[in-house]
Amino acid sequence: MQNYKATQRDTLFVTQEVFDLENHYQQLGFEDATDDLIRAIYAEAAKFAENVLAPINQIGDDEGCTFIDGEVKTPSGFKEAYRQYVDGGWPSMAHPVEFGGQGLPYSLATSMAEWFSGANHSWAMYPGLSQGCMETLKAHGTKEQQDIYLSRLIEGSWTGTMCLTEPHCGSDLGMLKCKAQPSDDGSYRLSGTKIFISAGEHDMSDNIIHIVLARLPDAPQGTKGISLFLVPKFNVDENGEIIERNTVKCGSIEHKMGIKGSATCVMNFDEAKAYLIGEPNRGLNCMFTFMNIARIGTGMEGLSATEASFQGALAYAKDRLQFRSLTGRKNPDGAADPIIVHPDVRRMLLTQKSLAEGNRALATYCMKLVDTTLYSSDENSKKQAEAKLALLTPIVKAFLTETAQEATSYGMQVYGGHGYIKEWGMEQLARDTRICTMYEGTTGIQAIDLLARKIMGSNGELLKIFATEIKSFCANIRGKSQFNAWANAIDSHVDEWIQMTNDIGQAAQNNPDELGAAAVDYLMYSGYVSVGYFWLQMAVVAQQKLDEGTSDEAFYQAKLMTAKFYFDRMLTRTRSHVSAIQSGADNLMQMDEALFAVGSE
Structure with missing residues (x-):
């Protein structure tokens, strides 16, 4: 088994030298987030990833999770690692002090999530799901929900999930059938089945808070009739003390290709006590x-x-x-x-x-x-x-x-x-x-x-904003002769990106399938150009460090050589994506579906 090492040096290069996050933090009011503090936190996170999570990674794959009568036992060492994670204060880093958090920036906490996942993907999913649960409650929860649930999620004694998918609908959430009936006490009784729920049941925390999409009795059809609810595994009193098991139970766990140490659950809600988050029928927005x-x-x-x-x-x-x-x-x-x-x-x-x-x-x-x-x-x-x-x-x-x-x-x-x-x-x-x-x-x-909702939906405005930033950067560095070719390449790709967007939009006016036919190639093109823009930024910084004189010459030379590889061999992949987009939708849509089976019968 290969030994995982947290990328402290490269992460510091990107966060501090390329994006100057220390100054960024100071401008946002995080005076305590100094370079010294960042480096100290990184060092401790690296130790946790390398010495605690990495050694139990293969154990998680070998053992998987055990399911017995609605209860899930995680692999050996997972529960103990989570306790160390909580004791180290990692769940609370980027959350408000008033709820027990440490009040540090989101980006500081999230940059280290790469290391936890790299060391042990399955384990990292358990606390990872909780972060989204916390953000939802911070943004849309009532004060009572925040006081009772958010503080315990932040301290890590409770964990969270999100429950979207149902057996008959995957990503088409407008089809969901899970129902919530009002109760006399202001809560709701939620019933239905959700599938593919990561960390839906496990033995690592005292309570699990499910964020669940469901319909109210008078809800309109489709996505406009979906509400969002909080459903605890254990019901609690007004002080947040556990009083009884809620009627939500894990029906089974999936046997998967990978992430075997992460429990992927079928969750059954049988008139489970639930609490509305946000406004009725606005659940998808929340x-x-x-x-x-x-x-x-x-x-x-x-x-x-x-x-x-x-x-x-x-x-x-x-x-x-x-x-x-x-x-x-x-x-x-x-x-x-x-x-x-x-x-x-x-x-x-x-x-x-x-x-x-x-x-x-x-x-x-x-x-x-x-x-x-x-x-x-x-x-x-x-x-x-x-x-x-x-x-x-x-x-x-x-x-x-x-x-x-x-x-x-x-x-x-x-x-x-x-x-x-x-x-x-x-x-x-x-x-x-x-x-x-x-x-x-x-x-x-x-x-x-990306293509239909964000770019076409904004009439190209979202792309224009990012494109303006890229083109401005390219223009500003043209005096640095060694980067002219790369800057020109990115600049011309941005022009092509905009023109290609217009061409797809015009084609889609006559045939809406043109959007779907172009979408994935368009996204991959966008990815290669965006990453190319950041490779250009990294190359400029690396050259500046070399020009100034540095004791870490090999690191910056490696950056420049890797940038050269990217521009010579990776950015050129955009050519195949352009060709695929320009070929249009006909080569995908003209074949009658009956012909797909010809030759394989």
Whole structure:
């Protein structure tokens, strides 16, 4: 099993040197979030990821969760690790002091979530779901709900879930049937079944707070008739003390391809005591608070797997001896050369590295935007951040998870046959991360959200705001001759991005299927260009550090060389996406569905 290491150096580069989060925190009023504090927190988080979570990762995969009569037992060490997580104060970092939080910025807490997931994806899902639950209650909960439930979620003694999917409807939430009947005491009796509920039942916390979508008796059909409810596993009194078991129970857990240490549950609600969150029939609007946090979190899971797979592949490539270099022996005293000398192995490693570091920058940029939306007193800055975040959230979710499929596959490939063997841990990464393109909305759904809802729905305004930022940066660095070609490449891609958007919109006026046919290629194109923009920023900073003189020359040289690989070999992938988009919808939609089975009967 490869040894996971938290990316403290690279995370500090992105957060402090590229995006200057320390100054960002000071401007938002977080005076205590100094560079020294950030480094100290990172160091402790790295220890927890490497020494507590990583050692029980394979145990979780081997044992999985145990289900007996509605109760779930997590794998050996999971419960104890969660207790250490709570004792260390990790759940409370980015939450208000008045509810027992530490009052630190969202981005500071979230940047380390990559390490927890990279060390142990299954375990990290338990506290990860709680964060969205907390944000929903902070944004939409009543004072009583916040006083009773939010404080205990923040301290970590209770955990949270979100319950959307039902057996007959996946992402089409307008079809859901779960019902909530009013009770005389102001609460509701909620009945129905939810499936695929991560962390729906487990033994790690004293109570589990379910955030559930359901319909009121007089609700209109479709998504406009959905309300949001809080349903505790255990009912509590007005002081938050547990008094009795609620009528919500886990019916079974799924047997999955990966993340086997994470309990994926069927949850049955039988007139369970429930409390309305927000306004009636506005539940989906409230749930978007949870879903947007979850989508960024899911993208981070893809990033985590990409990094972990790269680390394992790199270590193996340095040690594994196979064949001789095409340019002459590099290891004359050995029977063969290490496989890292071979061009194709380097192609895979550099693909992983360029994606991990570029995607980390994109994710960090989005976390910085979240900070602005949450804490800034400048209304114009908040509106700009909200617009950019609306555009980039589906890209973060889909692009980071889709590229993780390639990266984890390469992790196995570098190992050759050994990558397919369980003991090395590479095939577990591939299995664990496969779900990430599916939950919180599949890649196709994220792509439609990006193209139809966000870009076409804003008449291109959201894209224009981000495009203006990119083009301005490119214009400002053209005096740095070594980056002219890269700046021109990004600038021309942005022009193409805008033109392509207009072309798709015009085509869709005659045939709405053109939107769906173009969507995924459009999203992937958007991802490669966005990450290219951040690689350009990282390259500029790296060169500045080298010009100033630095004791860490190798780090910055590696940044420049990885940026070159990205611009030469990764950004060029946009060409195939453009060709696919321009081919239109006919090659997808003209075939009669009966013809799909011809030849396979």
